[in-house]
Amino acid sequence: MRIRVLGSAAGGGFPQWNCNCPRCDGLRRGTIRALARTQSSIAVSDNGERWVLFNASPDVLQQIRSFPALQPGRALRDTAIAAIVLIDAQIDHTTGLYMLREHRQPLQLWCTRQVYEDLTRGNPLLKLLEHYCGVNWHELPLGEDFQLPGLEGLRFAALPLLSNAPPYSPRRDQPQPGDNIGITIRNNSGRSLFYAPGLGQMEAHVWAAMQAADCVLVDGTLWTDDEMIRLGVSQKSSRAMGHLPQSGEGGMIEWLDRLPRTTRKVLIHINNTNPILDEDSAERATLAAHGIEVAFDGMEISP
Template identity: 60%
Template sequence: MEILVLGSAAGGGFPQWNCNCRNCSGVRTGQVRAQARTQSSIAVRADGGDWLLFNASPDILSQIRAAPDLQPARQLRDSGIAAVLLMDAQIDHVTGLFMLRERGAPLPVWCTDQVAEDLQTGNPVFRVLGHFCGVDRRRIVPGEPFCVPQVPGLRLTPVALSSKAPPYSPHRDAPHPGDNIGMLIEDAQGHRVFYAPGLGAIEPQVAACFDAADGLMLDGTFWRDDEMIALGISGKSARDIGHLPQSGPGGMIDSLARWPGKRRVLIHINNTNPILDEDSPERAQLDEAGIEVAYDGMRLHFGD
């Protein structure tokens, strides 16, 4: 199994276009040693063939340009992206679908019923794409394994995560299982990776996936629970908006100590998170714990 990190930042990317926090201003001026990052997305394949795209960020075009594998140029119109899988309906995970509209056939998109509803109503991406290539929507049901025919050699098991639907969702204030999912990805040799870029709590079904997986790619959005509050950016904590912070009792570092023998990578990192600064004490703490920080262009291989 091969995983290509197309984008490793949270919504807004890094540096964020309108942000002058220490990280964003520092990376612009060269005073902070950090890598710029586009908005979160990965691509996965099992056999060296075409890719399954997990989420389609607003940065998808620049991500494709940076990854020649995604444009194999085998014919006049071509793409290495065979299908798309959506983990939720958040704007930073679905806007890139508009950029794939020039396909000559409907775009295969796998998502839950809750995500499909959001993309037909509150943010009608699917209806808009109906005027272009169209969408071949395939259903994901949490707890039910499935395969994507366009990307052979992968078996996927979705699990429901505790989270909120996007602000434009008809059920924003009444969460449903399927608003946000994690995914256990398995290849034909039995190598498994659990992917959850938005993770608010390590519930029993999530812990079971941690146990089964060889590698974990998890929510790295915030360092502190009150990170946005302390900066005066928001009145909500990390947990309020569905993200488990890295630090503190019961945080990601504390929790991942229970799974020391696995490769552990944080993705979906907010521009305010001090782990983006490669010289920060917070980054050193992650290094000490054996937890990696994803970056754009990172490749992970499991098995041969």
């Protein structure tokens, strides 16, 4: 199984275009040691020839250009993207579908019914695509294994997560199972990855999936619960936005510390305000001391 991190930042990327927080300003000025990042997405393959895209960020064209395996050049118009799986209906995970409208066949899209409804009503992105390539929607089953055509060497299992629906969703602040998912990906040899870029609360079934995985690639959005509030850029806490903070009681670090010693632990979907983006920060050193990695664009993971 090959896993490529296409984008590792939260919505807005890093640096965010209109943000002058210490991290964004420091990267632009060259006063901190950090890497620019595009918005969260990964690509997974069983053989390196056909790939499933997890989320389609607004930066998807840049991400495809930076990863030639997604453009094999076998025909005049070609792609190695066999399917697209949406973790949720958030703008930073779906807007890239617009950028793929030149596809010659309908996009093979897998998502839950809740996500499909949000993308045909609150944000009717899929209806717009009917005027271009079109979309073949496949309902993502929750709690049972499934396979994707063209990727027979992999098996997938999606789990519902307690995390908020998008601001335009009628279920905003009243989440339902299927608004947000985590997913286990397993190859024929039994090696597995658990992927959850938006994880607001640890539930028993999610914790069981994390403990069973060889690698966890999970929510790294914010360092503290009040990070956005203290900076004056939001009135909502990390948990209220559907993201478990890394630090503090019951935070992500505490949970990751409880995983088996052999589990590889990687954070993704990192907000531009998060001090872990600064590679020389005390917060980054704390993660290293706990054996926790920070995903970056172009990172290759082999569970």
